[in-house]
Amino acid sequence: MKLRVTVMPKNGVLDPQGKAIQQALGGLGFSGVDDVRAGKVIILDVAETDPAKAKATAEDMARKLLANTVIESFSVEVA
Amino acid sequence: MKAAIIVFPGTNRERDMAIALERVTGRKPAMLWHRDTALPQGLDLVVLPGGFSYGDYLRCGAMAAQSPLMAEVKGFAARGGHVLGVCNGFQMLCEAGLLPGALLKNASLRFLAMDCTMKVERADTAYTRGYQQGQEFRATMAHGDGNYFCDDETLARLEGERLVSLRYTGENRNGSINSIAGILSPNLRVMGMMPHPENCVDPLVGGEDGLPMFQGLADSFLTAA
Secondary structure, eight states, rough: OOOEEEEEOOOOOHHHHHHHHHHHHHHTTTTOOOOOOOOEEEEOOOOOOOOOOOOHHHHHIIIIIOTTTTTTEEEEEEE | OEEEEEOOOOOOOOOHHHHHHHHHHHHEEEEEEEOOOOOTTSSSEEOOOOOOOOOOGGGGGTTGGSSSHHHHHHHHHHHHHHHEEETTTHHHHHHHHHSSSSEEOOTTOOEEEEEEEEEESOSSSSTTSSSSSEEEEEEEEEEEEOOOOOOOOHHHHHHHHEEEEEEEEOOOSSSGGGGEEEEEESSSEEEEEBGGGSSBGGGTTTTTTTTHHHHHHHTTTOOOO
């Protein structure tokens, strides 16, 4: 089973990468981009077949390693 | 003083750190590999040096914080041991939960390789007793992710309990909140800082402004031979 863990900078945490992307988009002529936030997606391929159990384990992984909850929020979905 | 330096894959500042420690103590610190499972007996100080452990994968210091020997370092700190993290070592301390907050990408998005100046906010710790309160000193910054961040509540606690040990003076180049360059644990025994004092221990290579930090540590552990 595959799980998708999305890790994003928390609201209020400065995201210099997002800002740089926003500026670059402006430079390419894409107007009207009010904000850009850049995060990461981690795909896990796990042996577990129970979606609820797999999701709970992935959330534990996110809390312990995949995300730093001081600065990042995460969400897990079955991919 | 009995010191140990922990080396991770991608660490590159361990030898400079060893030279700085040997200069003040006259003895070589132990070099430990991250896969070791125990710290030497009778240690006074553990140092997490700078570098790019695990290629900065996932987040700077995130992988190192999970390595086997870090569990021992956490135990050492919990028993009141002194732990110094410099640059990548500071990032590891935050990732390991030994210090609060996190180090974000520099606000400029640029890797900063230049000297900076810092003010000593308190001189009553093992790390800073070699300086005067309020003294300014110079060290080298060499980091892409040195932008210290924590939530408002943590910041109020750090400032209120005087746990900010070092603060940048002049331009705040990496964007750190309140210009924080270094912080302490509540028992003042764990310190993380971004700039490299070990770069500045010899007049031949850019001055000796970092030497008082190592001398202060050595003086703190004179009795613990």
